[in-house]
Amino acid sequence: MEENPKERKMSVILRKKCIVKAMNEYLSPERHHKLTLSNLDLLSGRFPVTYLYLYYHSRSDRGSINISNNVFESLKTSLAKTLSYYYPFAGRIVEDPQTSQTLIICDNNGALLVEAVANIPLIHLDFYNLNQTLEGILVSCLNPDEFPFPVQVQVTYYTCGGVSITFTFDHALGDATAFGNFxxxxxxxxxxxxxxxIPDLDLGRSLPPRLPPTYHPYFNHVFVKCTLEDIRNIPKTGILLKRLYFVDASSINHLQTLASADSNKRTKIEAFSAYVWKIMATSIDESHANCKMGWLVDGRGRLSHSSMSNYIGNVLSVAIEEASIVEIKQGSISAIANNVHRAISKVTNEAHFQDLIDWIECHKPGLMLPRFVLGREGPALVISSGRRFPVAELDFGFGSPVLGTVSSTIENSGVGYMNQRPSARGDGSWVISAILWPQLAAALEYDSVLQPLCASHLQKS
Incomplete structure (x- = not known):
């Protein structure tokens, strides 16, 4: 009896791998130097960040998508050119044994590029279940001892002629803005x-503290110095489910209308946050009286340092708000959105970022994290907006993607995460990448706003 293709278990065979170095004619000798991580780089840790892009093509398109060579060789050549402009991405990230400071050695060690072949058509991927989907289609190891490459890329071909590309970066290199520019x-x-x-790398990672450094006592309560052991020993929180959701434009607009009901115009992400917070409150057991929500905030445009628009590195902080579960359950979407707006507004200014830089300066060396990320302060969810991140624009010469999203290979998380991206449809809809606990996933999926992502959501209307 012939096997049903839809029931075939996906297997992926690695076909080739190569180390791609920056093109020498672009990489001047004086750029072979050490970069010390900025204070805000230390706040992001050494977590791997993965971006997944899918490109549909039928077999009839194989003149433009030559599975044997064209895609891989084209990406290899253009990556070498790109690394010449972003030369730290071709370096090595090491710890200085004398100072315990983390350094980027800009020695053109290279990036890892892998080619693989899957035994199913792209449309048979489980788009909703990222735990399963990512198995086999990304370079799984970002251990510096085994793969000393802070940039790792896997190109996977499917039986239909489709292609997936996963890009995995060491977070020490930068944040979403830096990776989006790359x-x-x-x-x-x-x-x-x-x-x-054109990335501005000549000044290194210059986000200097004040002399002497000074900061508000608030930062002692929100951030903490930690070790790799602290991160490895995050309590087992059950936040393990990696999911992709689709949110149509009409749902987003409706939430924004509800959030702006008191004549205070709220952004779409503020409205969405209020909705999710209300759903989240219903998923938390009675042993907790409060819950927290956080929002990643980009400091570019808030700091007065020169060249911040083209700055490549981490310039992130987090806004955090705590509320009683009863208050969130009983509150209106507009009231909760007002709380979200106030929390984010406290962070979107130069004084906050300069205080944070100074706080880290006073606690070096080592890693720094928001306290609640370690999973010891009760239920919490972090929301990140990626509305400026390139999705449909990421055409490498073989067409625009049908999906562009972010995920992580971390196995245990102290908080839930939801990351918003515009969908490749270009109609105002969103794709949400999430790391959730089971009760929250069930509560979100009971409603109709977040729809489990499926192949039909990837088709342009």
Whole structure:
């Protein structure tokens, strides 16, 4: 009896791997130096960050998608050019044994590029269950002892002619803005286009503290110095489910209308946060009286340092708000959205970021994290907006993607995460990548706003 293709278990065979170095004609000798991580780099730790992009193509398109060579060789060549502009991404990240400081050695060690072949058509991927989908289609190991490459890319071909590309970065290299600029530059160079962003790397990672450093006592309560052992020993929270959801534009607009009911215009992410917080409150057991929500905030545009728009590194902080579960359950979407707006507004200013830089300066060396991320302060969820992150624009010369999203290979998390991206449909809809505990996933899916992502959501309307 012939096997049903839809029931076939996906297997992936690695076909080739290579180390891609920056092109020498772009990489001047004086750039072979050490970069000390900025204070805000230390706040992001050494977590791997993975971006997943899917490209649909039928077999009839194989003239433009030559499975044997064209895609891989094109990406290899354009990656070498891109690394010349973003030369720290081709370096090594090490700890200085004398100072215990983390350094980027800009020695053109290279990035890892892997090619693989799957035994199913792309449409048969489980788009909803990222725990399962990511198995086999990304370079799984980011251990510096085994794979000393802070940039790892896997290109996987499917029986239909479709392609997935996973890009995994060491968070010490940068944040979403830095990685978005890198990927945009790569896609532009792959199509022989001029770069829309020339990264400013000549000044290194200069986010200096004040002399003497000073900060508000608030920072002692929100952030903590920690070790790799603290991170490895995060309590087993059950936050293990990695999911992808689709939110249509009409749902987003409706939530924004509800959030702005008291004549205070709220953003779409503030409205969405209020909705999720209300759902979250119903998923928490009675042993907890309060819960927290956090929002990642980009400091570019808030700091007065020069060249911040093209700064490549981490410039992130987090806004945090705690509320009683009863208050959230009983509150209106507009009232909760007002709380969200106030919490974020406290962080979106230069004084906050300068205080944070100074706080880290006073607690070096080592890693720093928001306290609640270690999972010891009760139920919490972090929401990140990626509305400026390139999705449909990421064309490497073989068409626009049907999906672009973010995930993580971490196995245990102290808090839940939800990351918003515009969908590739270009109609105002969103794709949400989430790391959740089972009760929250069930509560979200009981309603109709967050729909488990499926193949039909990837088709343009």
């Amino acid at each position: 990927l945009s530059s790569w896609s532009q160079l792959a199509r022989d286009m001029p770069l829309s962003c």
